Amino acid sequence: MYNPSHLEATVPAMPPMAAVGVPTVNMLEATSLVKYFDRGTVNEVLALDGVDLRVQPGEFVCIIGSNGAGKSTLMGCISGCSPPDYGRTVLDGHDITFWPEYRRASLIGRVFQDPLAGTCSSMTIEENMALALRRGRQRGFRRGVTNSERELFRTSLSKLDLGLEHRLPDQVGLLSGGQRQSITLLMATLIKPKLLLLDEHTASLDPKTAELNMKLTCELVEEERLTTLMITHNMQQAISYGHRLIMLHQGRIILDFDQEAKKRLTVRDLLQHFHSAASDLSNSISDRLLLG
Numbered sequence: 001m002y003n004p005s006h007l008e009a010t011v012p013a014m015p016p017m018a019a020v021g022v023p024t025v026n027m028l029e030a031t032s033l034v035k036y037f038d039r040g041t042v043n044e045v046l047a048l049d050g051v052d053l054r055v056q057p058g059e060f061v062c063i064i065g066s067n068g069a070g071k072s073t074l075m076g077c078i079s080g081c082s083p084p085d086y087g088r089t090v091l092d093g094h095d096i097t098f099w100p101e102y103r104r105a106s107l108i109g110r111v112f113q114d115p116l117a118g119t120c121s122s123m124t125i126e127e128n129m130a131l132a133l134r135r136g137r138q139r140g141f142r143r144g145v146t147n148s149e150r151e152l153f154r155t156s157l158s159k160l161d162l163g164l165e166h167r168l169p170d171q172v173g174l175l176s177g178g179q180r181q182s183i184t185l186l187m188a189t190l191i192k193p194k195l196l197l198l199d200e201h202t203a204s205l206d207p208k209t210a211e212l213n214m215k216l217t218c219e220l221v222e223e224e225r226l227t228t229l230m231i232t233h234n235m236q237q238a239i240s241y242g243h244r245l246i247m248l249h250q251g252r253i254i255l256d257f258d259q260e261a262k263k264r265l266t267v268r269d270l271l272q273h274f275h276s277a278a279s280d281l282s283n284s285i286s287d288r289l290l291l292g
Helices: 071-079 125-133 147-160 177-189 207-224 235-240 259-263 267-291
Strands: 028-037 045-055 060-064 086-091 108-111 195-199 228-231 244-249 252-257
Touching (some): 045 086, 071 228, 108 177, 125 147
Parallel strands (some): 060 228, 060 244, 108 195
Antiparallel strands (some): 028 086
């Protein structure tokens, strides 16, 4: 892996991670993940090429890379919606490599790029939130939404400062995309997940709404010390938020900046490091093909 150094400039940083000398405990360990699409056909694509990723409890990791680099595929392997062909995934001490997606629901919260994907339009705000509250629990016959649950929902929604705490009976389909994405983020964290996955969750929003959702994201992550992976195409966003920044290219992690390196990183630096690391990777692949 390319090892960046001699970075310049400063950016805002989140509270530091574990102190020096404290043993490292990984909340997430992804080892040698390999994922093919359309394997054995002329359209075969190697989406992940032996990815290794270890994330500590409470660590906020930003993931960047060009289209097709493997970012969403990595999240799919971790969430269970697209299991790897090879490799192993351990979350909070549980080997979840072959767990179905529904079984991981109690451990993982996820917010997608599409604001409409995380909520049901025909259900009310309180019904959507009630489903999130019971995620991973056994289902049975009971009251739809209790008064104590409504009070919890109101308290949670009041953080948004959008007046939605007074609109619990309204259908979610009546809300704007930004409002729905904010609710989806609250739903994903209503019961503290072991891992929060954010797949370009502000990319479809206008700049002002995106900024508000990022502010809410940081507040929730910091308050609950949530272990978080966030995909973004916005390089400045990747530099400004979180404890760590990794870049994928051709299914591999080619850059990995820790918190101290991020503080001195600029967008220009990041582009230069990417071109250098990508060039090294391409040369390595060409050499292997030639020698083969």
